[in-house]
Amino acid sequence: MWSQLLDTIWKTEFLFSVIRITAPILFAALGAVIAEKAGVTNIGLEGIMMISALFGVLFSYWTQSWLVGVLGAMLIGVLLGLMMGFFALKLKTDIILSGIAVNMLGSGGTIFLLYMFTGMRGNTGALVSPNILIPTVNIPLIKDIPILGDILSGHAVLTYVAFLLVWLIWLLLYRTPLGLNIRAVGENPNAASSVGVSVRRIQYIALALSGALAGFGGAFMSMYYSQGWNSGMVAGRGFIALAAQAMGRGEPVGAMFSSLLFGLAQALRTKVSGLQGVSSYLVSLIPYVVTILGLVIYAASTIKRVKKIKAARPEGKA
Amino acid sequence: MKDKRMFGFELVRGAAAILLALGVGTIFIFLSSDEPLTALRYLLIGPLVSIKGGIASFNTQGFYNILAAMIPTIFTGLAVCVMFSSNQFNLAGEGVVMAGGFVAALAGIYIHMNTGWHAVLCVLIAAVIGGLIMLIPALLKVKLGASEMVTSLMLNYVCMYVVLHFLNYNFADRSKGSTQTFPFEASAQIGTMVPGGSKLTWGFLVALAFVALVALLMYRTRWGYAIRMIGINQAFSKYSGMKVGGTIVLSQVIGGVLSGIGGGIEVLGRYSTFLWKELPGYGWTGVTIAILAKNNPLLVPLAAFFIAYLNKGCQLMATYCDVPSEMIDIIQAAIFLFFAAEQFLSGYRQKIVVKNARADLAKAAQISEGGAE
Numbered sequence: 001m002w003s004q005l006l007d008t009i010w011k012t013e014f015l016f017s018v019i020r021i022t023a024p025i026l027f028a029a030l031g032a033v034i035a036e037k038a039g040v041t042n043i044g045l046e047g048i049m050m051i052s053a054l055f056g057v058l059f060s061y062w063t064q065s066w067l068v069g070v071l072g073a074m075l076i077g078v079l080l081g082l083m084m085g086f087f088a089l090k091l092k093t094d095i096i097l098s099g100i101a102v103n104m105l106g107s108g109g110t111i112f113l114l115y116m117f118t119g120m121r122g123n124t125g126a127l128v129s130p131n132i133l134i135p136t137v138n139i140p141l142i143k144d145i146p147i148l149g150d151i152l153s154g155h156a157v158l159t160y161v162a163f164l165l166v167w168l169i170w171l172l173l174y175r176t177p178l179g180l181n182i183r184a185v186g187e188n189p190n191a192a193s194s195v196g197v198s199v200r201r202i203q204y205i206a207l208a209l210s211g212a213l214a215g216f217g218g219a220f221m222s223m224y225y226s227q228g229w230n231s232g233m234v235a236g237r238g239f240i241a242l243a244a245q246a247m248g249r250g251e252p253v254g255a256m257f258s259s260l261l262f263g264l265a266q267a268l269r270t271k272v273s274g275l276q277g278v279s280s281y282l283v284s285l286i287p288y289v290v291t292i293l294g295l296v297i298y299a300a301s302t303i304k305r306v307k308k309i310k311a312a313r314p315e316g317k318a
Numbered sequence: 319m320k321d322k323r324m325f326g327f328e329l330v331r332g333a334a335a336i337l338l339a340l341g342v343g344t345i346f347i348f349l350s351s352d353e354p355l356t357a358l359r360y361l362l363i364g365p366l367v368s369i370k371g372g373i374a375s376f377n378t379q380g381f382y383n384i385l386a387a388m389i390p391t392i393f394t395g396l397a398v399c400v401m402f403s404s405n406q407f408n409l410a411g412e413g414v415v416m417a418g419g420f421v422a423a424l425a426g427i428y429i430h431m432n433t434g435w436h437a438v439l440c441v442l443i444a445a446v447i448g449g450l451i452m453l454i455p456a457l458l459k460v461k462l463g464a465s466e467m468v469t470s471l472m473l474n475y476v477c478m479y480v481v482l483h484f485l486n487y488n489f490a491d492r493s494k495g496s497t498q499t500f501p502f503e504a505s506a507q508i509g510t511m512v513p514g515g516s517k518l519t520w521g522f523l524v525a526l527a528f529v530a531l532v533a534l535l536m537y538r539t540r541w542g543y544a545i546r547m548i549g550i551n552q553a554f555s556k557y558s559g560m561k562v563g564g565t566i567v568l569s570q571v572i573g574g575v576l577s578g579i580g581g582g583i584e585v586l587g588r589y590s591t592f593l594w595k596e597l598p599g600y601g602w603t604g605v606t607i608a609i610l611a612k613n614n615p616l617l618v619p620l621a622a623f624f625i626a627y628l629n630k631g632c633q634l635m636a637t638y639c640d641v642p643s644e645m646i647d648i649i650q651a652a653i654f655l656f657f658a659a660e661q662f663l664s665g666y667r668q669k670i671v672v673k674n675a676r677a678d679l680a681k682a683a684q685i686s687e688g689g690a691e
Contacts, residue, residue, distance in 0.1 A: 091659035101654035108647025116350040281483035299462035
């Protein structure tokens, strides 16, 4: 069994699939990073992904254009982010509860909306055709490099966007005035407010950006990954993204690496479940257990580091 | 006087939030249905009033069904009340209900006892398992500072897949078409209280008893006091000498025990074998109920009744009209958003505060005038 597993993993397709599976988690994880940097926890990522995934399919079906579908999904994400902002920032509903409400809309509301718009139940099978899926691209020079080309080239456009966004969001956070404001608001809202930064406005912007990113993730799921929308599609990826954010110490690059770890776990799950004599249910556990273990290891290492710093500090100065 | 007015305000605000949520639901019904008025009738009065040939009559069986549907959600609602009171956003109720139901079912099948205590033992086992599961996010939070929210969300999936694994590979009754366990022993089943086909079991009375117990715990014991104080101000509680870590763990373990009992009673009361293939949804409903009850255990049955009523209405709407039953999620989300909104109708509250202050000032002025004469 193990040799069988190694055979399937030791192939370029496996690493290719890791990247493919990582992309939607990465989108949502970056969304979690921005929101958390501004001091708001966006637990609604899961629901935003579900809803924008549905609208991605609907928009692309109505216009027969994948690009409109993706942009529409992003727009829906922005609107949901702003809605969470309206309730959490203006009406002072707890941000966690606002997120749970969005998740409820994501799990049941989508089924209702799908029925309302199309009369279909549970999935969009009949709406999807290859020409409205997100296209894949071969990268000129890289595709000719022997092994690397097979792994890195031929992904969906949005996959590259996801990894590009890691860098863009780092730029946004650390090289622009808006990014400075976002970080200031997250670290000390009172200080930010005292120098004239509108805390509420910055948090609105952060939630909108976070929603846009989750919207991309949703579009990726329905318009490329599972080629159509169905009710169990996102399956906790929005929650895993929160864990990726925490494990990545809240930084874009860190979130990328932890997203890759969860992508690896998920890819492993698909490979292992194809083997004989393995419980598909126990295999399904892998990504979730890896997430919990990841959080534990991260939290334990943080505590150790804090202790070290405290120990290194001379007595009486603490 | 002042408190009474503010209490009145809270009532008005709650009612306004619920009306607004129903309003949102109504808009969606009009958008999606060809016969919106019939759909609305089923949603609003369908659960309790049956109309046959133009004559409306009280639907007793429907009433029992609603009470029966409250049994598991009262437990998850209480669980969320206790956990949220200590400001711990533990959302693993969902998975714990499923795991609790499963172990209660196994105990009902494989332990042989010939007394009514069999069911009690099964539910107790479910309670212990529930408490143990909730120890995981609680300890990780207290010992390592890992977010209980994320770990508990992941635990839901872990519980589901572990249960499904054992159900499919170890305990399935292969003679049946669908995946389910062997039937429970008769002694493990929880009997119904009323005649007819409803599943209103003795579990309902147990649920009400637990409402009283949890209310006593939260308002009449020092543990409940500590849980509530830590929820209000953790730093202050720690400074004043409370055992913050232990109390946080305690509140989540109590939440786990309650959710586990809910799952066990539901499975042993409603079914004769274990056949859940996905998370049952009671955990999330419990969150809605706790929000509606404002974390007050005594209000949980009322909130549970309201949600069960709406749920039944949505099901009727889906059965007899062209509105999908998932409508309930939209209404619940709207209730969530408006009901928990502290600033909702804050302008109105401001007016009450101003009015009270003026009244107080006038009274004070009168008294001082009286003193001068």
